[in-house]
Amino acid sequence: MKLAYDFYKSLLLINKNLTKEIFLEKSGAQSGYSLNMFSRMYHSVTSELINVDLEYEKFYSFEYENIEQFLYRKYNIRGKYIDELMQFRKDNPDCILYRKDDHSYGDYGIPQFMFSESMYDRIIEILTLKKQTNED
Amino acid sequence: MKIRYDFVTNSSSTSFVIISDGEFNFKDFIEAVGVKNDSTFFDIYQSLFDAFRDDMEPAREFYAKHYAGTYSTFEEFIEQKLWKSGKEVLPKVLEAEKNGKKVFIGKLSSDNDEIESFFCTDEFIIESDKLFIDAQENGW
Numbered sequence: 659m660k661l662a663y664d665f666y667k668s669l670l671l672i673n674k675n676l677t678k679e680i681f682l683e684k685s686g687a688q689s690g691y692s693l694n695m696f697s698r699m700y701h702s703v704t705s706e707l708i709n710v711d712l713e714y715e716k717f718y719s720f721e722y723e724n725i726e727q728f729l730y731r732k733y734n735i736r737g738k739y740i741d742e743l744m745q746f747r748k749d750n751p752d753c754i755l756y757r758k759d760d761h762s763y764g765d766y767g768i769p770q771f772m773f774s775e776s777m778y779d780r781i782i783e784i785l786t787l788k789k790q791t792n793e794d
Numbered sequence: 795m796k797i798r799y800d801f802v803t804n805s806s807s808t809s810f811v812i813i814s815d816g817e818f819n820f821k822d823f824i825e826a827v828g829v830k831n832d833s834t835f836f837d838i839y840q841s842l843f844d845a846f847r848d849d850m851e852p853a854r855e856f857y858a859k860h861y862a863g864t865y866s867t868f869e870e871f872i873e874q875k876l877w878k879s880g881k882e883v884l885p886k887v888l889e890a891e892k893n894g895k896k897v898f899i900g901k902l903s904s905d906n907d908e909i910e911s912f913f914c915t916d917e918f919i920i921e922s923d924k925l926f927i928d929a930q931e932n933g934w
Contacts, residue, residue, distance in 0.1 A: 686833020691920045693828055696835075771912035780834050 659746050659753075659782060660773055663733055666760040669710065670703070671746055671753040673787040678704075684784045699772045702763035703785065707756040733757075753786055805905045808914045809876060809931040811883055812850055812898040813890040815924040826922035841909040846927070849900035853887065856899045879930045886926060902929065 661669040678700050682688075687696040714728045722728040726744065729735040735743075747753060760769050772781050812818055823843050829836060851859075857868045865871035872887055873880040887897050902914040913929070920927040 685835055686830035687835070688828050688830055690826055690828030690922070691918050692833075692835075692839065694918070695916070767912055767915045771908070774908045774912070776838070776909055777835075783834075 659743065659786070660778075661735070661739055661743065662760075663735055663757075668758060668760055669729075669733075669735070669743065670707075670756045670758065670785070671743070671750065672703075672707075672756055672785045673750070673752050674754050675752060676785060676787060680787070681784055695768075698763075698765060698768050699781070702765060702768045703758075703772065703781075705758070706762040707758050710755040710757050713757075750786060750788060805903070806914060807901040807903045808917075808929055809899065809901045810846065810850075810927060810929040811853070811872075811876065811887065812846060812896075812900075813886060813926040814896045814898070816896070818847065818850070818896065818898065818925075822922065822924045823920075826920045826925045826927070838909050841907070842913050845902055845906070845910045845913065846900065849902070850898035851900060853897040853899045876928075876931050879928055883928050890926075 659671045663669060678697070681700045682693065682696055685692075685696040685699075687693045710729075711725065714722070714725050718728050718732065722731060726740050729740050729743070730737065743755065747755060763769065771777060814822070816822075820840075820843055823846075824831070824836075824839060827839050827842075829839055853872075854868055857865070857871045861871050861875065865874060869884060869888075872884045876883055890897055902910055904911040904914045917930045918927075919930065
């Protein structure tokens with residue numbers, strides 16, 4: 659699950675067991691241009707990830723009483739989206755909540771494409787290591 | 795008189811060169827791209843193949859039709875029109891022609907759909923024993 663907030667920033671739920679090898683294997687890219695392209699996708703989505711739980715615990719837990727309040731007050735995430743994120747986390751305990759700058763990787767096209775309408779469900783399925791359902 | 799209304803957006807195109815040993819075909823293309831046949835992303839490379847196939851023209855015909863008035867020779871056209879990689883591509887093109895391979899030129903456009911738009915803005919080479927595709931002339 660990916661949720662955009664602020665200017666070109668996103669919250670992402672990514673399975674803690676995901677590795678580059680698994681990402682590439684699930685993409686079906688094995689050599690040549692496809693391997694290069696999906697490697698860049700993996701590097702793009704994992705570059706400069708900030709673990710939101712750790713960030714909250716270490717720096718903000720004295721200020722906000724729980725992570726929901728932290729997301730609502732610090733990052734201005736709407737309540738209904740926080741509920742969705744928390745529900746997704748509950749249903750997928752192996753997923754870690756991260757935040758990142760969308761363009762931290764320096765290649766504008768790759769993140770734009772990997773979360774485009776044509777790619778979104780398939781990419782999320784790999785990132786969460788879970789089959790997508792309509793509710794996701 | 796033309797009056798433009800609604801949003802005005804940027805569009806771009808990327809020139810490509812295809813050198814193919816025989817007809818440009820999907821099987822050789824997919825082998826060169828390196829994606830598995832059962833990949834869930836197989837369709838995006840099908841779209842890329844279609845985009846190439848729909849726009850490509852034999853290189854010398856393309857030159858004669860569109861650029862003979864601008865560049866005095868075919869060689870000059872390849873070297874200068876492909877401003878990023880023309881100098882490296884020209885010897886490959888000439889060698890390929892000498893060996894009876896087919897050489898095509900065309901362009902990917904950002905105006906068609908989001909898949910072609912991505913490939914249009916990416917810079918890449920697809921290469922195998924049978925196929926060489928240079929799509930590095932990214933105008934972005």
